[in-house]
Amino acid sequence: MKKLFVFxxxxxxxxATFSQTFTLKSNxxxxxxxxxFTANTFGCTGSNSSPQLSWVNTPAGTQSFxxxxxxxxxxxxxxFWHWVIVNIPAGVTELKEGAGDAKATIAxxxxxxxxxxxxxxxxxxxxxxxxDAAHKYTITVYALKTAVLGTSLSxxxxxxxxxxxxxxxxxxxxxxxxxx
Numbered sequence: 001m002k003k004l005f006v007f008x009x010x011x012x013x014x015x016a017t018f019s020q021t022f023t024l025k026s027n028x029x030x031x032x033x034x035x036x037f038t039a040n041t042f043g044c045t046g047s048n049s050s051p052q053l054s055w056v057n058t059p060a061g062t063q064s065f066x067x068x069x070x071x072x073x074x075x076x077x078x079x080f081w082h083w084v085i086v087n088i089p090a091g092v093t094e095l096k097e098g099a100g101d102a103k104a105t106i107a108x109x110x111x112x113x114x115x116x117x118x119x120x121x122x123x124x125x126x127x128x129x130x131x132d133a134a135h136k137y138t139i140t141v142y143a144l145k146t147a148v149l150g151t152s153l154s155x156x157x158x159x160x161x162x163x164x165x166x167x168x169x170x171x172x173x174x175x176x177x178x179x180x
Contacts, residue, residue, distance in 0.1 A: 044127035050100025081157030
């Protein structure tokens with residue numbers, strides 16, 4: 001009986017040790033945003049291209065994905081949502097560089113880019129105020145238990161966030177910083 005218990009305990013530890021977790025990666029980003037990915041407004045002169053993102057180890061039951069980018073350090077009292085894209089089909093595991101351009105056809109055609117906190121759909125790169133300490137930008141991919149979130153083009157990031165959290169199976173994030 002003792003040997004069976006030790007064997008089963010060992011199997012559980014081995015499984016836990018080697019289990020893969022839902023993970024977000026980017027070939028475009030390191031620890032800092034480069035000019036290619038910063039905004040081209042509010043005094044910044046970047047290219048405003050969204051970074052390449054990919055994810056692995058999708059949880060069972062995932063029917064779609066969503067991606068957000070949020071600056072908690074923005075001097076607004078409530079942070080700043082730079083990007084919200086939902087209804088990414090379950091078979092998609094990558095957003096190519098530039099997919100945040102809502103006028104281009106780079107993002108999956110079934111996806112929906114809702115308005116960011118600047119008031120337009122798609123990606124708005126970082127542009128922290130001159131002289132501020134580096135801002136921390138959190139990019140998160142959500143694995144969802146619904147194929148269509150139920151938001152619209154004009155849905156706010158706050159409403160979308162509420163709906164995401166009602167449907168989330170798992171989420172994974174990366175953080176990059178920007179200072180000017």
